[in-house]
Amino acid sequence: MEFLTDEQAAGFGRFTECPSQAELERVFLLDDADRIEVDKRRGAHNRVGFALQLTTVRYLGTFLSDPLAVPGGVLDYLAEQLDIADPSCVKAYVERVKTPYEHQWEIRQLDGYVEFGHPQRHELFQEFLAARAWMRVETAKALFDAAVAWLRQHRVLLPGVSVLARLVLQRHSEWVSALSVVAVSGLVLASAAPA
Structure with a gap:
């Protein structure tokens, strides 16, 4: 990996900074189909958690091992679209360990993502x-x-x-x-x- 700096390698597949307003509007804006899928989730924490994973994989090309390791600006942008007054409710999203993994599976099916070895x-x-x-x-x-x-x-x-x-x-x-x-x-x- 001698052609990548340590910083580039460490930032691969992760947020290194908050996306710009243009990137938020292009990638993190939930369309009608996204809203239908998000609204199937019970509880504000599951709706915003699902939305985070859905948009994060579109932006980064991977799911995060910690689905909450996103910039505050991303969380706030999604919570505002979902009319969630307290974005910090997302902390409850990972309390049930299986939920983020189940949502990843659903998102893969929904958007057609495949593993690298496909x-x-x-x-x-x-x-x-x-x-x-x-x-x-x-x-x-x-x-x-x-x-x-x-x-x-x-x-x-x-x-x-x-x-x-x-x-x-x-x-x-x-x-x-x-x-x-x-x-x-x-x-x-x-x-x-x-x-």
């Missing part, structure tokens, strides 16, 4: 990485960022940072090696050509 999507992802590495001259970090964007767009839950970094580095190294072979071959051909 056979068809993993194959598509590998093809994307290979094609991107061969078609663009970019750093491993840029390829990593493109990989994260692809996974989020295709609703594949992000793997751990080291797993994704290794895959990206492998593809990037293959490209660099192939480019070196082409460059050396070109030099040999150029030196052998008649003057």
Whole structure:
């Protein structure tokens, strides 16, 4: 993971700051279909907890191990939409340990999220990485960022940072090696050509 700073690796799949107002409005605004799903939950704590998980996975590309580890601005934005006067009621959401996991399962089904190892999507992802590495001259970090964007767009839950970094580095190294072979071959051909 030498192409990621410690700060970048630590912030992977987590909130590092509160999303901007534009991001809140784009990702955390609950539409009618979201509201129908959220309103199926009993209790304000379950409604806001479900909404947090629903919007967090859309924003980060993963579920948080602690579903309450979100910036206060995100919680307040969702609570306001749900007419929940006291956002701190969300603390009760994790009292029943199974609830967040059950909600994650429902959200996966609802929005079509799959695990990173899902056979068809993993194959598509590998093809994307290979094609991107061969078609663009970019750093491993840029390829990593493109990989994260692809996974989020295709609703594949992000793997751990080291797993994704290794895959990206492998593809990037293959490209660099192939480019070196082409460059050396070109030099040999150029030196052998008649003057």
